[in-house]
Amino acid sequence: MLKGRHLIEPMDFSIDELEEIFNLADEIIANPENFKDICNGKLLATLFYEPSTRTRFSFEAAMYRLGGKVIGFSEPNSSSVAKGESIADTIRTIGCYADIAVMRHPKEGAPKVASFYSNIPVINAGDGGHQHPTQTLTDLLTIRAIKGKLSNLTIGFCGDLKFGRTVHSLIKAMSRYENIKFILVSPEELKVPEYIKKEVLEKNNIEFEEIEKLEDSIQKLDILYMTRVQKERFFNEEDYIRLKDSYILDKEKMNNAKKDMIVLHPLPRVNEISYEVDEDPRACYFKQAQYGMYVRMALIAKLLGVC
Amino acid sequence: MLKGRHLIEPMDFSIDELEEIFNLADEIIANPENFKDICNGKLLATLFYEPSTRTRFSFEAAMYRLGGKVIGFSEPNSSSVAKGESIADTIRTIGCYADIAVMRHPKEGAPKVASFYSNIPVINAGDGGHQHPTQTLTDLLTIRAIKGKLSNLTIGFCGDLKFGRTVHSLIKAMSRYENIKFILVSPEELKVPEYIKKEVLEKNNIEFEEIEKLEDSIQKLDILYMTRVQKERFFNEEDYIRLKDSYILDKEKMNNAKKDMIVLHPLPRVNEISYEVDEDPRACYFKQAQYGMYVRMALIAKLLGVC
Amino acid sequence: MLKGRHLIEPMDFSIDELEEIFNLADEIIANPENFKDICNGKLLATLFYEPSTRTRFSFEAAMYRLGGKVIGFSEPNSSSVAKGESIADTIRTIGCYADIAVMRHPKEGAPKVASFYSNIPVINAGDGGHQHPTQTLTDLLTIRAIKGKLSNLTIGFCGDLKFGRTVHSLIKAMSRYENIKFILVSPEELKVPEYIKKEVLEKNNIEFEEIEKLEDSIQKLDILYMTRVQKERFFNEEDYIRLKDSYILDKEKMNNAKKDMIVLHPLPRVNEISYEVDEDPRACYFKQAQYGMYVRMALIAKLLGVC
Numbered sequence: 001m002l003k004g005r006h007l008i009e010p011m012d013f014s015i016d017e018l019e020e021i022f023n024l025a026d027e028i029i030a031n032p033e034n035f036k037d038i039c040n041g042k043l044l045a046t047l048f049y050e051p052s053t054r055t056r057f058s059f060e061a062a063m064y065r066l067g068g069k070v071i072g073f074s075e076p077n078s079s080s081v082a083k084g085e086s087i088a089d090t091i092r093t094i095g096c097y098a099d100i101a102v103m104r105h106p107k108e109g110a111p112k113v114a115s116f117y118s119n120i121p122v123i124n125a126g127d128g129g130h131q132h133p134t135q136t137l138t139d140l141l142t143i144r145a146i147k148g149k150l151s152n153l154t155i156g157f158c159g160d161l162k163f164g165r166t167v168h169s170l171i172k173a174m175s176r177y178e179n180i181k182f183i184l185v186s187p188e189e190l191k192v193p194e195y196i197k198k199e200v201l202e203k204n205n206i207e208f209e210e211i212e213k214l215e216d217s218i219q220k221l222d223i224l225y226m227t228r229v230q231k232e233r234f235f236n237e238e239d240y241i242r243l244k245d246s247y248i249l250d251k252e253k254m255n256n257a258k259k260d261m262i263v264l265h266p267l268p269r270v271n272e273i274s275y276e277v278d279e280d281p282r283a284c285y286f287k288q289a290q291y292g293m294y295v296r297m298a299l300i301a302k303l304l305g306v307c
Numbered sequence: 308m309l310k311g312r313h314l315i316e317p318m319d320f321s322i323d324e325l326e327e328i329f330n331l332a333d334e335i336i337a338n339p340e341n342f343k344d345i346c347n348g349k350l351l352a353t354l355f356y357e358p359s360t361r362t363r364f365s366f367e368a369a370m371y372r373l374g375g376k377v378i379g380f381s382e383p384n385s386s387s388v389a390k391g392e393s394i395a396d397t398i399r400t401i402g403c404y405a406d407i408a409v410m411r412h413p414k415e416g417a418p419k420v421a422s423f424y425s426n427i428p429v430i431n432a433g434d435g436g437h438q439h440p441t442q443t444l445t446d447l448l449t450i451r452a453i454k455g456k457l458s459n460l461t462i463g464f465c466g467d468l469k470f471g472r473t474v475h476s477l478i479k480a481m482s483r484y485e486n487i488k489f490i491l492v493s494p495e496e497l498k499v500p501e502y503i504k505k506e507v508l509e510k511n512n513i514e515f516e517e518i519e520k521l522e523d524s525i526q527k528l529d530i531l532y533m534t535r536v537q538k539e540r541f542f543n544e545e546d547y548i549r550l551k552d553s554y555i556l557d558k559e560k561m562n563n564a565k566k567d568m569i570v571l572h573p574l575p576r577v578n579e580i581s582y583e584v585d586e587d588p589r590a591c592y593f594k595q596a597q598y599g600m601y602v603r604m605a606l607i608a609k610l611l612g613v614c
Numbered sequence: 615m616l617k618g619r620h621l622i623e624p625m626d627f628s629i630d631e632l633e634e635i636f637n638l639a640d641e642i643i644a645n646p647e648n649f650k651d652i653c654n655g656k657l658l659a660t661l662f663y664e665p666s667t668r669t670r671f672s673f674e675a676a677m678y679r680l681g682g683k684v685i686g687f688s689e690p691n692s693s694s695v696a697k698g699e700s701i702a703d704t705i706r707t708i709g710c711y712a713d714i715a716v717m718r719h720p721k722e723g724a725p726k727v728a729s730f731y732s733n734i735p736v737i738n739a740g741d742g743g744h745q746h747p748t749q750t751l752t753d754l755l756t757i758r759a760i761k762g763k764l765s766n767l768t769i770g771f772c773g774d775l776k777f778g779r780t781v782h783s784l785i786k787a788m789s790r791y792e793n794i795k796f797i798l799v800s801p802e803e804l805k806v807p808e809y810i811k812k813e814v815l816e817k818n819n820i821e822f823e824e825i826e827k828l829e830d831s832i833q834k835l836d837i838l839y840m841t842r843v844q845k846e847r848f849f850n851e852e853d854y855i856r857l858k859d860s861y862i863l864d865k866e867k868m869n870n871a872k873k874d875m876i877v878l879h880p881l882p883r884v885n886e887i888s889y890e891v892d893e894d895p896r897a898c899y900f901k902q903a904q905y906g907m908y909v910r911m912a913l914i915a916k917l918l919g920v921c
Contacts, residue, residue, distance in 0.1 A: 036655045041343045043371055045364070054707060057659070057685050061711035064657055064683040069371040071364050073381065074687065085575035088582075093361060093574060096597040097368035267707060268699035275702075290710040348650045350678055352671070376678040378671050380688065392882035395889075400668060400881060403904040404675035 003305030006115040006122045010136040010169040015176055022141050024307055025291075025298035029145075032065065035297065038306045039068030045098035046072030047090075048125070049105040054267065055125050055134075058289070059102050062296035066306075071098060088117040095119045100304055103127075121303040129165055135266055136169040137299065138292035143223060145291060146262050146284055151178040158185040158214050159227035159247050159272060161192045166266045167227060168196055175204050182208035183217050187243050189235050213246040218257045224249070226265045226285075228272045250274040254282065264288050310612030313422040313429045317443040317476040322483055329448050331614055332598075332605035336452075339372065342604070345613045346375030352405035353379030354397075355432070356412040361574065362432050362441075365596070366409050369603035373613075378405060395424040402426045407611055410434075428610040436472055442573055443476040444606065445599035450530060452598060453569050453591055458485040465492040465521050466534035466554050466579060468499045473573045474534060475503055482511050489515040490524050494550050496542050520553040525564045531556070533572045533592075535579045557581040561589065571595050617919030620729040620736045624750040624783040629790055636755050638921055639905075639912035643759075646679065649911070652920045653682030659712035660686030661704075662739070663719040668881065669739050669748075672903070673716050676910035680920075685712060702731040709733045714918055717741075735917040743779055749880055750783040751913065752906035757837060759905060760876050760898055765792040772799040772828050773841035773861050773886060775806045780880045781841060782810055789818050796822035797831050801857050803849050827860040832871045838863070840879045840899075842886045864888040868896065878902055 002017060013021070028035050044063040046056055051074055060070045091114040094101050101118065103111045104125040111124035126132040144150050155174060157167050161184055171192070174180050182201070184192050191210060201208050211217055218224065229247045234240040249263065254277060265273060265285040277283050301307040309324060320328070335342050351370040353363055358381055367377045398421040401408050408425065410418040411432040418431035433439040451457050462481060464474050468491055478499070481487050489508070491499050498517060508515050518524055525531065536554045541547040556570065561584060572580060572592040584590050608614040616631060627635070642649050658677040660670055665688055674684045705728040708715050715732065717725040718739040725738035740746040758764050769788060771781050775798055785806070788794050796815070798806050805824060815822050825831055832838065843861045848854040863877065868891060879887060879899040891897050915921040 033655075041340075041372070043368055053687055057708070057711050060685045061657055064685070065655070069376075069683075071367045071371070073360055084577055089575060092593050093596050094364070096593060097364050097600055268703060270698055286706050286710060289707050293711055348647075348679070350675055376683075378674045378678070380667055391884055396882060399900050400903050401671070403900060404671050404907055 002302040004121060005303055006118070007133050007299065007303070008112045008115055008122070008124045009131050010133040010173055012133065018137070018140065021137065021295065021298045021302055022144055024301060025141055025294045026145070028297050029294050035066055035301070035307075037067040038301060039063060039066035039304065042066075042068040042100070042304055042306070043098040044068055044070045044072075044300065045094045045101040046070060046074070047094065047101060047103045048072065048074045049076050049103070049110070051075045052104050052126060054289075055104065058134075058292050059123075059125065059296055059300075062293050062300055065293070066297055066301060068300070087113045090114070091118040091122065100300060123299065123303070129163065131169065132165055133169070134292070134296055134299065135166050136173050137295045138288060139166075139170050139225070139264065139266075140173060141295040142264060142284065142288045142291040143262075146287070147222065150174070151180065153179075153222045154181040154183065154220055155223045155225065156183040156185060156214075156217065156221040157192075157225045157227070158249070159229045160190045160233060161186040161227070162190040163233075164227050167192070167225070170225065171196060172200055175200050175206055180206060182206065183220060184208060184210045185212070185214045185217070185247075186210070187212060187229070187234060187239060190229065190233055212243065214249070215246060215253055215256070218253055218261075221257065221261050224257070224261060224263050226263060226269070226272055228270055248272055248274065249277055251276045251280075254280055257282070309609040311428060312610055313425070314440050314606065314610070315419045315422055315429070315431045316438050317440040317480055319440065325444070325447065328444065328602065328605045328609055329451055331608060332448055332601045333452070335604050336601050342373055342608070342614075344374035345608060346370060346373035346611065349373075349375040349407070349611055349613070350405040351375055351377045351379075351607065352401045352408040353377060353381070354401065354408060354410045354412075355379065355381045356383050356410070356417070358382045359411050359433060361596075362411065365599050366430075366432065366441075366603055366607075369600050369607055372600070373604055373608060375607070394420045397421070398425045398429065407607060430606065430610070436470065438476065439472055440476070441599070441603055441606065442473050443480050444602045445595060446473075446477050446532070446571065446573075447480060448602040449571060449591065449595045449598040450569075453594070454529065457481070458487065460486075460529045461488040461490065461527055462530045462532065463490040463492060463521075463524065463528040464499075464532045464534070465556070466536045467497045467540060468493040468534070469497040470540075471534050474499070474532070477532065478503060479507050482507050482513055487513060489513065490527060491515060491517045492519070492521045492524070492554075493517070494519065494536070494541060494546060497536065497540055519550065521556070522553060522560055522563070525560055525568075528564060528568050531564065531568060531570050533570060533576075533579050535577055555579055555581065556584055558583045558587075561587055564589070616916040618735060619917055620732070621747050621913065621917070622726045622729055622736070622738045623745050624747040624787055626747065632751070632754065635751065635909065635912045635916055636758055638915060639755055639908045640759070642911050643908050649680055649915070649921075651681040652915060653677060653680035653918065656680075656682040656714070656918055656920070657712040658682055658684045658686075658914065659708045659715040660684060660688070660739075661708065661715060661717045661719075662686065662688045663690050663717070663724070665689045666718050666740060668903075669718065672748075672906050673737075673739065673910055673914075676907050676914055679907070680911055680915060682914070701727045704728070705732045705736065714914060737913065737917070743777065745783065746779055747783070748906070748910055748913065749780050750787050751909045752902060753780075753784050753839070753878060753880075754787060755909040756878060756898065756902045756905040757876075760901070761836065764788070765794065767793075767836045768795040768797065768834055769837045769839065770797040770799055770828075770831065770835040771806075771839045771841070772863070773843045774804045774847060775800040775841070776804040777847075778841050781806070781839070784839065785810060786814050789814050789820055794820060796820065797834060798822060798824045799826070799828045799831070799861075800824070801826060801843070801848060801853060804843065804847055826857065828863070829860060829867055829870070832867055832875075835871065835875050838871070838875060838877050840877060840883075840886055842884055862886055862888065863891055865890045865894075868894055871896070
């Protein structure tokens with residue numbers, strides 16, 4: 001039963017609950033017309049204590065495409081709510097006006113605190129470097145929709161695997177499905193943290209390998225998840241110069257990949273995927289943005305209990 | 308006849324006109340479904356020359372819950388309208404786009420000037436320290452809804468009674484009803500201004516007493532209206548230390564209050580009401596926020612003439 | 615066929631295509647009720663990389679009055695989209711959420727670049743000092759609606775004719791119609807640029823005269839288009855003092871104008887039109903703002919292909 005629930009962390013929902021959301025997303029994608037008024041009379045509050053236009057747009061578009069409406073703020077300055085008031089009081093007041101709330105906050109745990117005091121569902125839209133569960137739902141729906149399954153897949157993550165909450169969440173989430181293999185491509189200093197290897201991968205007997213260069217294993221992948229590597233994160237200039245091209249996906253590397261491999265990226269990209277790759281039918285990162293809207297439509301509808 | 312009128316000051320409407328608005332609010336509360344499309348095709352402009360998220364949300368939620376739509380700005384930076392253009396020109400332009408306007412402005416009198424030039428109803432959502440008439444309507448509807456009447460009441464105001472426009476407006480508004488008594492609780496330096504005592508209370512033969520400590524009279528009250536007392540407003544440190552706890556409402560003080568006393572607060576609160584009081588059924592400040600939305604729904608509908 | 619097209623420059627549409635838009639605008643003005651749901655389920659994205667409240671309001675009101683909905687940002691600060699992402703990626707992402715986009719950008723050409731990569735119609739809402747095509751459409755519809763025609767007119771432009779993109783665009787646009795004469799009123803240093811005289815006026819054999827004082831020729835005009843003259847733009851103080859009153863439209867000058875001359879101004883005005891003129895029925899600048907909304911309604915409907 002998802003009605004009235006909060007979504008604070010990517011693992012808050014069981015595999016079955018996720019399946020319920022994804023199935024609804026499938027239906028929405030197939031017949032958007034059937035869903036265009038189901039949130040008629042419902043109000044979403046978007047509480048963005050730090051700006052994130054892309055995420056905000058995705059939620060607002062989702063609500064509008066369900067026939068609902070939106071109130072909100074998009075940065076802290078414009079929010080007197082933010083001044084001298086506890087999160088508890090804010091969310092209780094918001095609950096007087098709106099039916100569901102999305103919160104983005106620079107402080108880890110803020111949406112969780114809000115959920116304790118809220119009488120309406122709260123969705124975490126990113127709390128500091130901590131969690132961003134609807135990105136994970138987006139990634140899962142995209143894989144499920146394009147590959148037709150969430151099991152029996154070899155998934156490569158490439159780039160900064162140390163600091164990326166997106167990567168960590170997706171590794172955890174995929175680890176719940178059957179026969180998943182990971183190939184983790186990063187420089188030494190940006191490897192996946194030990195606790196993820198121990199508590200997630202090893203604990204669940206999941207096969208993985210860690211490599212330094214994308215070109216070495218791209219041919220094995222069903223999914224390639226790209227993230228950015230910032231120069232500042234390298235310990236020394238030499239390593240950066242030696243390795244930087246290994247974390248840029250270009251046409252040449254794509255030539256060695258499977259015909260049905262798909263490329264994902266949470267966006268925005270800087271230069272880690274060459275523009276020439278955009279034309280490749282395997283480049284799915286803009287489709288991914290679209291699935292992001294659909295999965296949020298399904299999520300909102302489920303938490304509101306209108307579907 | 309409220310259609311086409313402006314609301315600039317709390318006393319702009321007669322008791323009968325307020326009654327008309329409150330009766331509509333009652334109907335909306337009872338059957339919100341019946342009103343969810345009455346503003347279909349109507350557009351509200353929210354012109355916030357200074358931010359006030361809570362007030363803006365309340366108006367926007369009100370309009371959306373009537374089936375209307377909203378354009379607006381939430382702070383002066385984002386408003387080129389604000390630059391080098393007279394209020395007169397701005398409101399005349401807004402009148403080309405929208406059907407009704409809400410204005411919040413740091414300068415006293417700005418909404419009044421706008422109303423002179425406007426061909427659409429203008430609602431003052433706060434002009435400097437001057438007026439905030441929809442807060443007064445909110446307070447009146449809340450009292451009327453929960454106590455079942457606006458007469459024969461003993462009302463306590465506690466905190467800073469000198470600078471609070473909310474307090475002054477509500478004293479004036481309640482003074483129009485029968486058999487009202489006020490108990491005014493504040494430190495010496497933050498007492499209700501003389502002109503209110505002379506021109507409102509004494510002129511209308513209204514019984515009132517001024518006391519320094521809330522605990523001394525809380526047992527007499529039907530309504531306790533709390534406001535914040537800022538340390539900086541005290542003349543000396545000694546007084547502040549001696550008195551500060553008298554302006555904080557806690558469980559202990561609540562134990563001496565009537566069983567059906569209600570506690571109101573315009574929000575946001577800082578620490579003038581302890582969190583422990585929130586669970587007390589007499590704590591009505593979040594309900595008050597909800598009545599604020601309903602009274603704005605009724606107000607908008609009346610000024611637009613759709614009800 | 616306008617469906618799916620972009621509007622980047624004022625001359626992007628042929629005279630016939632403009633006629634199609636203006637005819638639809640006429641219908642909307644006559645029977646707005648018939649059009650209030652035609653964009654039901656459609657989403658407009660307003661991408662304002664610099665603030666322009668008036669233009670944004672006009673587009674948003676237009677979309678709402680067609681039954682559509684709006685997502686967007688109103689200034690760059692609140693836009694993480696703006697950070698480190700190419701215009702190409704931004705518009706492709708927006709295309710995942712919205713059905714049509716309006717872009718205002720401080721850099722010339724940005725909306726054009728966006729249109730190259732966009733799978734949804736892009737409307738330029740102003741790119742630096744370059745183009746502002748919907749202002750031109752507004753001006754044309756206003757003239758057509760009030761004068762009943764776009765040919766056989768003597769049009770005066772008064773003020774800063776050197777830097778005003780609005781003036782340049784309208785001269786070009788009007789030059790496509792029959793028997794148009796221009797009277798260009800400006801100080802020497804703010805005359806219409808040579809390339810417009812050569813490439814537009816002379817090339818099309820259009821009659822025009824350049825004069826220094828409005829009072830000298832106001833009696834000849836069917837339309838007077840006022841713009842502001844900034845003191846800083848004068849080369850010397852003497853000229854400014856000698857001429858400044860010639861660029862302020864007042865009652866006295868209006869006395870010498872034709873009974874059916876109309877006064878236009880893109881707004882906001884500062885002091886170039888005296889407030890006393892507002893009451894004159896020939897003052898049409900607020901009507902113009904209203905036509906601005908109607909022409910945007912027609913434009914959006916045509917580009918979306920819903921009419």
